[in-house]
Amino acid sequence: MSDDSQRPIVVKKIKKGGHGHHGGAWKIAYADFVTAMMAFFLLMWLLGSVSKGNLKGVSDYFSNPVKIANAGGSGAGESDTVIQGGGNDLTKQAGQVKKGETPTQTEAAKDKRRLSELKQKVEALMDNKIKEDSTLAKYRNQLKLDMVAEGLRIQIVDEQNRPMFKSGSSELETFAHGVLQEIAQLLNEVPNAISLSGHTDSSKFAGGAAGFTNWELSSERANASRRELILGGLDPSKILRVNGFGDVIPLDPNNIYNPINRRISIVVLNKEAESDIRAQAGQQPEETSSDVPSASQ
Known part of the structure; x- marks a missing residue:
């Protein structure tokens, strides 16, 4: 029988694990x-x-x-x-x-957009007037709008039996008074300057003072249109040029006696055209104001 006292004593020590400090x-x-x-x-x-x-x-x-x-x-x-x-x-x-x-190109783009919007407003104005007064419908074709190198051109032309002026005179017919005065309000909405020109057909002017020709007649009609626009509320300072072309620039070159050659042309000038006109008149570029004063911007 073995002696239990002789058995080796084994002591097991269990090392408990723990989370040590790891810092930050x-x-x-x-x-x-x-x-x-x-x-x-x-x-x-x-x-x-x-x-x-x-x-x-x-x-x-x-x-x-x-x-x-x-x-x-x-x-x-x-x-x-x-x-x-x-x-x-x-x-x-x-x-x-x-x-x-360039800044000039940016301004030119704004100018073109502004004139394009004005063109739409003038067209809408005439359409509304025709709706209000059906008698004006017959004059619709006498108002022509297009974009040209100088800006927006608004032309009021004669038609057979429906002239804008009395024959051989600068006195406006009734419908022309109304059209010009309505357009005047819209022209004030943009800061651009205005150029006015009168045109006649090639019919020889008969009667009147000696030496009075289509040149004088076209100039007087352009100036009469200027006065009517101002009467309609156009800011006078916006008008930069008024001239007469006689019969040298017909709208219908194939028929120089066509009534549509008798017309008033209103050009809402872009900035480049305005600068050219001022330069031709002898004004230095630095003297040109950035904007022509207007009743509304």
């Missing part, structure tokens, strides 16, 4: 993660707030920053881009012009 390293890692996420979402917001053209500019900038910086243009100097040069506000555009687009 995890906080730094977490802060880096949060910062990276903020930067990511900020980038997404910036990319979503710009146009496709500017996105291409950003892409080009990172592909070849030296080339873009030297060339300028989209992505390099516009106010609505994320590249430097955009100013404090990403949407701010004041004082910034796209590459290849």
Whole structure:
């Protein structure tokens, strides 16, 4: 029988595990993660707030920053881009012009749009007047509007048995009074200057003072139209030129005796045409005001 007292005594020590102190390293890692996420979402917001053209500019900038910086243009100097040069506000555009687009070209585009809107208003005016008074419908074809190099041209032409002026005179017929006075109100809505010209057909002027020709008649009719426009409320300072062309610029060159050659032409001048007229008259460019005063802008 074995002696229990001789058995070896084995003592098992269980080492309890525990979470040791790791310091604050995890906080730094977490802060880096949060910062990276903020930067990511900020980038997404910036990319979503710009146009496709500017996105291409950003892409080009990172592909070849030296080339873009030297060339300028989209992505390099516009106010609505994320590249430097955009100013404090990403949407701010004041004082910034796209590459290849000068301030003069920008103003010319605004001028063209303004005159196009005026053309639509004059057409709408005549349509409304015809609805109110059906007797005016017969005069609708005597009002012709088109865009020319100098701006918006509004022509009031004669038709057989429906002249704008009394024969051989600068006295306006009744319907012409109303048309000119209505147009005068619309001309005040734009800051552009006005040019007036009178035209006759090639019929020889008979009677009257010696030496009185179609030249004098066309000039007097243009001036009579000027007075009627002012009577209708047109700001007198908007009128830049009044002249008569006699019969040298017929509307129908194939028939110089056609009644439509007798007409009054009102041109709402664009800025370029206005500057040319002032220059031809001897006014220096620096003396030209940016806008002709008008009753309303």
